[in-house]
Amino acid sequence: MGTGGQNSNRAEITLVTGVIGADTHIVGNRILSMALEEAGFKVVALGALTPADEFIKAAIETAADGIMVSSLYGQGELDCRGFRDMCVEAGLQDILLYIGGNLVVGKQDWAEVEARYRDLGFDRAFPNATRTEDVVAVLDEDFAARRQG
Numbered sequence: 103m104g105t106g107g108q109n110s111n112r113a114e115i116t117l118v119t120g121v122i123g124a125d126t127h128i129v130g131n132r133i134l135s136m137a138l139e140e141a142g143f144k145v146v147a148l149g150a151l152t153p154a155d156e157f158i159k160a161a162i163e164t165a166a167d168g169i170m171v172s173s174l175y176g177q178g179e180l181d182c183r184g185f186r187d188m189c190v191e192a193g194l195q196d197i198l199l200y201i202g203g204n205l206v207v208g209k210q211d212w213a214e215v216e217a218r219y220r221d222l223g224f225d226r227a228f229p230n231a232t233r234t235e236d237v238v239a240v241l242d243e244d245f246a247a248r249r250q251g
Contacts, residue, residue: 186223
């Protein structure tokens with residue numbers, strides 16, 4: 103399938119984006135949201151200071167296919183505890199969950215950080231400074247796998 107096919111499929115995919123918890127760092131999330139829209143995805147941008155339940159409400163209201171959580175103040179682990187369970191309880195057991203940003207305080211081994219977020223129920227975790235085109239490529243891969251599965 104060529105790029106045109108991917109772009110037309112992207113238009114059928116709705117993603118909820120936002121910055122979780124008490125985090126006010128919105129710039130990276132805005133850049134990501136704009137890049138996702140430019141790539142052809144439908145984006146529901148919640149902005150900064152978004153409680154976990156607001157992501158889930160927005161996903162239900164918009165029949166979203168994925169939730170993309172940003173956290174840049176290092177407290178993402180606390181903010182995201184139980185997030186997958188909340189999704190399941192709300193009937194969103196099949197939704198794809200992504201998280202990215204500065205997910206921990208201090209320098210820690212990325213493989214360990216990623217494993218902790220996967221244990222929290224996230225399908226993928228992205229380190230700080232991940233390029234938007236890399237995120238788009240991963241989304242294309244994940245949603246193509248969904249269509250085939």
